[in-house]
Structures are given as C-alpha cells and as structure tokens.
Amino acid sequence: xxxxxxxxxxxxxxxxxxxxxxxxxxxxxxxxxxxxxxxxxxxxxxxxxxxxxxxxxxxxxxxxxxxxxxxxxxxxxxxxxxxxxxxxxxxxxxxxxxxxxxxxx
Amino acid sequence: xxxxxxxxxxxxxxxxxxxxxxxxxxxxxxxxxxxxxxxxxxxxxxxxxxxxxxxxxxxxxxxxxxxxxxxxxxxxxxxxxxxxxxxxxxxxxxxxxxxxxxxxx
DNA sequence: GGACTATTTGGCGATTTTGCCAAACTGGGG
DNA sequence: CCCCAGTTTGGCAAAATCGCCAAATAGTCC
Numbered sequence: 572x573x574x575x576x577x578x579x580x581x582x583x584x585x586x587x588x589x590x591x592x593x594x595x596x597x598x599x600x601x602x603x604x605x606x607x608x609x610x611x612x613x614x615x616x617x618x619x620x621x622x623x624x625x626x627x628x629x630x631x632x633x634x635x636x637x638x639x640x641x642x643x644x645x646x647x648x649x650x651x652x653x654x655x656x657x658x659x660x661x662x663x664x665x666x667x668x669x670x671x672x673x674x675x676x
Numbered sequence: 677x678x679x680x681x682x683x684x685x686x687x688x689x690x691x692x693x694x695x696x697x698x699x700x701x702x703x704x705x706x707x708x709x710x711x712x713x714x715x716x717x718x719x720x721x722x723x724x725x726x727x728x729x730x731x732x733x734x735x736x737x738x739x740x741x742x743x744x745x746x747x748x749x750x751x752x753x754x755x756x757x758x759x760x761x762x763x764x765x766x767x768x769x770x771x772x773x774x775x776x777x778x779x780x781x
Numbered sequence: 782g783g784a785c786t787a788t789t790t791g792g793c794g795a796t797t798t799t800g801c802c803a804a805a806c807t808g809g810g811g
Numbered sequence: 812c813c814c815c816a817g818t819t820t821g822g823c824a825a826a827a828t829c830g831c832c833a834a835a836t837a838g839t840c841c
Contacts, residue, residue, distance in 0.1 A: 576702075577698065577702075580698040580699075580701045580702050580705075581698045582770050583698075583701050583763065583766050583767075583770070584696055584697055584698040584700075584701055586766050586769050586770065587692060587695050587696045587701070587766065588693075588696035588697075590692050590696075591689055591692045591693035591695075591696040592689055592693075592828090592829090593682065593685040593686045593688075593689045594685075595689075596685045596688050596689055596692070597681075597682075597685050600685075608787085608788095609787070609788060609789095610786095610787065610788090618830070618831090619830065619831055619832080620787080620788070620789090621788085621789075621790080621830080621831075621832080621833095622829080622830050622831070623788095624788060624789055624790085625789085625790090625829085625830085627788095627789095628789080628790095633769070633773075634769045634770070634772055634773035634776070635769060640788095640837085640838085642787090642838065642839070643785095643786060643787050643788080643837075643838050643839065644786095644787060644788085644838095645787075645788060645789090650769075650772070651765065651768055651769050651772065653764075653765035653768060654765055654769070656761075656762075656765065657761075657762040657765065658688065659758075660756065660758035660759055660761065660762065661688050661691050661692065662688075663756055663758060664691050664738070664739045664740060664755075664756050664759070665687050665688070665691065665739070667739055667755070667756065668738075668739035671739070697798090697799090713817085713818095714817070714818060714819095715816090715817065715818090718817095723800070723801090724800065724801055724802080725817080725818070725819090726800080726801075726802080726803095726818085726819075726820080727799080727800050727801070728818095729818060729819055729820085730799085730800085730819085730820090731799095732818095733819080733820095745807085745808085745818095747808065747809070747817090748807075748808055748809065748815095748816060748817050748818080749808095749816090749817060749818085750817075750818060750819090
C-alpha cells in the first residue's frame with residue numbers, strides 16, 4: 572500500500588513486461604548465444620524490420636539489452652544473462668500445467 | 677521460424693505476461709510468505725475485490741497459483757516458488773538501469 | 782553531393798488489457 | 812428457506828500494445 576513499495580512493484584513489472592512477448596523472448600534467447608545485428612534478428616523473428624526495431628527498443632529501455640553501432644549496422648547484446656536462468660522455471664510451470672491438463676482427461 | 681519453437685515462445689510469454697503487472701507481482705510476493713484468502717489480498721492490493729479476483733484468475737490460468745475453497749473463503753497458494761528467485765535478477769536489472777541514469781548526470 | 786543499405790520513428794487501425802460497477806453465484810447460519 | 816459475507820462473472824469505457832506502412836535518419840561508398 573505505501574507508495575514506496577508500490578513503485579518497487581511497478582518498476583519490476585516494467586522489466587517483466589518487456590520480456591512478456593514471444594518475439595522478444597526469441598530475441599533474448601538468440602542474444603544469449605551471441606550478439607546480433609538488427610538485420611539478423613529481423614530474419615530470425617520473421618517480422619517487419621520496424622517491428623523488430625521497436626521490440627529491441629523496448630528491451631533496451633527496460634535495461635535488458637544494449638546496442639552498439641558499427642558502421643551501418645547496429646548490434647545488440649544481452650546485458651543481464653541471469654534473465655535467462657528464469658526460463659528453466661517458466662518451463663517448470665509449463666510442464667506442470669501440461670501434466671494437470673493430462674490428468675483431467 | 678518453425679511453428680514448433682514459435683509455440684514454445686508463445687507459451688513462455690503467456691506465463692511471463694501473467695506476472696507482468698504490479699498488483700500481480702505484489703500478490704505473488706505475498707503468497708510466497710503464506711497462503712492468503714481473496715479478502716486478505718484485496719486489502720493488501722487496495723483495489724476492488726472483483727479486480728483482485730480477476731488478477732488471481734490470470735495467475736491461476738498461467739499455472740502460477742492454485743486455489744482451495746474452505747467454507748465461504750477461497751485461499752490462494754504459490755504453486756511454483758522458483759518464480760520468486762527471478763526477482764533477484766530483476767532487481768539487478770533495475771540497479772543497473774539506476775546506475776546508468778546516475779552516470780548520465 | 783547522390784545513391785544505397787541499415788535502422789529508427791511517426792502514425793494508423795486492430796486487438797488486448799485494465800479496473801470499476803452491477804449482477805450472479807456459493808456456502809454457512811439462523 | 813432467507814440472509815449474509817466472500818467470491819466470481821459480465822460488461823463497459825479508458826488505456827496500452829501490436830504490427831504494418833511510409834517517412835526520416837545515419838553511415839558508407841562513389
């Protein structure tokens with residue numbers, strides 16, 4: 572209820588919301604392996620360049636990735652690798668849900 | 677690009693999206709400590725009961741919490757504690773962003 | 782400077798999310 | 812059965828998100 576902790580949760584939510592999109596998760600997963608230019612990511616995601624660029628700016632604003640211009644191209648890197656450890660837990664959730672659904676049958 | 681992995685990312689995104697809201701993060705944090713009835717959570721979150729109930733159903737549908745009715749009240753419990761380990765990393769991101777902003781000044 | 786490539790930004794309609802109110806539903810007690 | 816507290820559901824308006832196109836910007840090469 573205090574403004575203090577409310578802001579804290581809002582800040583966390585902003586970071587998590589930045590991850591909460593299939594294309595952005597795919598991008599993060601790809602950047603975990605190595606840095607990539609926007610052109611690579613556009614190809615991988617399979618959407619319009621402008622769309623991918625906007626996804627990247629969302630990730631950058633959240634502090635999850637950083638970019639570096641080299642010539643004409645802009646390369647993006649994962650900034651906080653620990654983010655990826657989280658995926659294991661998300662998979663746990665999914666497995667559990669799958670098991671429940673199976674049990675219902 | 678293959679449908680296969682695209683679905684995988686979509687599934688992950690659904691789970692993460694369920695977390696991506698300040699009130700829902702607050703709820704998860706509270707449930708980490710102990711189970712709570714909807715009435716408790718309504719008080720803690722400070723929103724309409726119906727709003728909190730909807731947040732809870734989002735968390736339940738994502739597989740993050742489970743509920744149990746005891747008499748008139750419904751108690752919610754955290755289902756996947758590992759979710760909470762993630763918060764440490766999110767805090768890392770926030771600290772890093774804060775440091776960057778300070779550096780700019 | 783002009784042409785070309787890589788990327789970002791502006792803007793739009795379409796879809797989704799959010800939070801409240803009102804109404805429905807559920808279980809316990811008189 | 813009626814009433815009541817606790818919870819869920821339906822519905823609506825406001826706000827946010829999404830993905831594309833078109834236009835602007837940045838850097839390289841001639």
